[in-house]
Amino acid sequence: MSRFLTLFLVLLLVLSFLGNYPAIREVLIDPWNEWLAAASFWLMRWWDAGVALAGNVIYPLDGGRGVSIESGCNGVEAIIILISAIAAFPAPLLPKLLGILIGAAMVQAFNLGRIISLFYLLGWNETVFEWFHHYIWPMLIIIDALVVFFIWSRLMNNRAARPAAA
């Protein structure tokens, strides 16, 4: 347990540092923010023709305020936490990679819902938007990452127990 937690904390620090390093931000994180905005915009266009996209900003065409996808809104931190947990867990490399890929996709799917909901909440009530933006959605996203990790770790244990049970 102490090995797992130590490894998790070290990886969390290293990945957080890398995620915040200017060169990596420029090459990976900023384009990722724009991609997320584009993906959210593409989804919203299915039911709402009154939205527009400019870089990492989604805004309403009626002149209201838009949302900008920045650090902390892009799900990268939850993915960093998930990668650290999966990488620290004692399991073979391939299932770890699969867990990270599928888990990151699940976190980002959740995050798309977050961005879209925040866009509409901003147009409706700024106080409610602030609450969801700063407190409720970050909590839900970390719970999402935690559940993904729990499910993955159980799958790993089922896999490890199979030869012994045969």
Place this chain on the structure above:
Amino acid sequence: MNGVSYRKLVVVALVLLPSFLFAWHMNAPLFAQLTAWTLNHILPGLFPDYVLGLRAADDIVLVSCRVPSEQALPMMEDRSFALKLQLYSFSLPLFAALAVASEASALQHTLRLAGGIGAILIYIVASGAIRVMHILYFGLFFPRVEILPTSEFTTQLIHFGHYLTYTVLPMALPVILWALLYQDNFKAIIRLRKAADERTPDASPPAAGEERP
């Protein structure tokens, strides 16, 4: 502890979360008082030329500082800015919800909750201090102040410290503290084996009494 279910943990935590959010929001002025009082004993001592004092005003912390004047640059002027510590402290309701949703005796809950809340309060004070340094060093609201010698290292260090305490730790800390303080629940959920088995997970038989999936 083998019967600990992650579904039950998550569902109970989600059900409890609104109540803890409400309690946390109602107590925000108290946390602001506590943080302002603590930081007021640290920051003016660390940066006596620039930080004059800190005080709470409702749920925010007001920082009074002496910075270069925007009108007449060699001159200094007194300015203040606000810290909204709730942005850092939402770890508290999430940790409390995870803790109360876990299985432990009343005494264990009390001790572990006290330990977790204490650790989060220390983190809030540390993140408040880093935020003040970040604002002064990068001159976010007024001309920058050389609180530390300017170099690529200090720039990256303060930038990283702020990113870690503002973006990563508010999300990670409740889970880390819960996993540390409720190790029995955490281990039962993820069924982590002993260190000796960790090296060869594929070949390890289930521990005695371990619940077979």
